[in-house]
Amino acid sequence: DAKTTQPNSMESNEEEPVHLPCNHSTISGTDYIHWYRQLPSQGPEYVIHGLTSNVNNRMASLAIAEDRKSSTLILHRATLRDAAVYYCILRSEAPNKLVFGAGTILRVKS
Amino acid sequence: DTAVSQTPKYLVTQMGNDKSIKCEQNLGHDTMYWYKQDSKKFLKIMFSYNNKELIINETVPNRFSPKSPDKAHLNLHINSLELGDSAVYFCASSLRGSSYNEQFFGPGTRLTVL
Numbered sequence: 085d086a087k088t089t090q091p092n093s094m095e096s097n098e099e100e101p102v103h104l105p106c107n108h109s110t111i112s113g114t115d116y117i118h119w120y121r122q123l124p125s126q127g128p129e130y131v132i133h134g135l136t137s138n139v140n141n142r143m144a145s146l147a148i149a150e151d152r153k154s155s156t157l158i159l160h161r162a163t164l165r166d167a168a169v170y171y172c173i174l175r176s177e178a179p180n181k182l183v184f185g186a187g188t189i190l191r192v193k194s
Numbered sequence: 195d196t197a198v199s200q201t202p203k204y205l206v207t208q209m210g211n212d213k214s215i216k217c218e219q220n221l222g223h224d225t226m227y228w229y230k231q232d233s234k235k236f237l238k239i240m241f242s243y244n245n246k247e248l249i250i251n252e253t254v255p256n257r258f259s260p261k262s263p264d265k266a267h268l269n270l271h272i273n274s275l276e277l278g279d280s281a282v283y284f285c286a287s288s289l290r291g292s293s294y295n296e297q298f299f300g301p302g303t304r305l306t307v308l
Contacts, residue, residue: 116294127198127284127299128237135294169235175294181227181250182297184237 088172093189096162104157104188106172111152116175118182119146119157121168128171128184131157167192197221198300200285206306207275214271215303217285225249226268227286227297228260237284243268244290275307 089107096102108117119131132139132146134155139146145158159166169187198219207213219226227250228240242250246262257273268287272279285300 118296122237125302127286127302128297129299130296133294133296171237177292181239181242181252182229183239186236 088174088185090170090172090185090188092186093191095191095193096159098163098192098194099161102159102162102166102190102192104159104170104172104190105154106156107154108172108174109153111174112176114177117146117148117152117155118173118175119144120171120173120182120184121166122171122187123165123168131170133175162190162192164192164194166190198285198287198298200283200300200303202303203301204304204306206308208308209275209277211275212271212273213275213305214269215283215285215305216267216269217300218267219285219287219298219300220266221287221289221298223287223289223298224265225288225290226262226265227288228268228270229284229286229299231282231284231302233281241268241270272305275305277307280305280307 118133120128122128132144134146147156171184171187201216225244227242231237240254241260243262259271262268282302282304284302286297288295288297
């Protein structure tokens with residue numbers, strides 16, 4: 085399984101943007117980059133995914149480096165509700181499964 | 195409307211017992227999964243079913259037996275429970291098990307084996 089590397093934890097102030105980095109130097113050409121988050125005492129929740137181009141949705145933006153060896157999840161205005169563990173996951177066609185690492189614990193201060 | 199639901203939410207039982215956890219999704223998805231999150235918070239896939247057919251079995255002890263009566267349900271039966279089975283079990287589903295489809299997770303079942 086292709087591996088990802090994320091910081092153990094990050095802290096942000098409420099209402100400020102947050103950039104969560106992820107390194108995936110062994111990514112293959114067909115791997116999708118997925119981000120999930122897990123709020124306390126809840127199941128993981130899909131955030132965003134991309135292949136090569138930057139992606140935006142209502143929750144976040146995903147910036148993918150040109151060589152695809154790293155990516156950054158951007159929360160444009162962090163709220164207290166965004167405090168969670170954020171997982172960066174490479175998803176290949178086969179075997180088709182999500183392989184979760186340790187993730188980044190995001191703390192948001194009011 | 196609950197997309198992926200699991201029952202029960204909490205399960206406390208003695209070692210050696212047999213128990214089941216049920217999962218249902220109303221999203222019309224054809225692929226379902228079971229994940230285990232241990233006390234260190236690591237999430238690991240256990241099984242994946244596509245159209246009632248087992249497609250991933252991650253070297254889980256054969257005391258764990260998933261059963262998919264139809265596309266909308268994937269139940270997990272555990273025989274002879276052990277202390278190490280204590281964990282939170284999450285069910286998930288997706289539309290086709292391809293690498294670009296998101297997975298939707300249930301709220302989890304916290305299993306405690308005494």
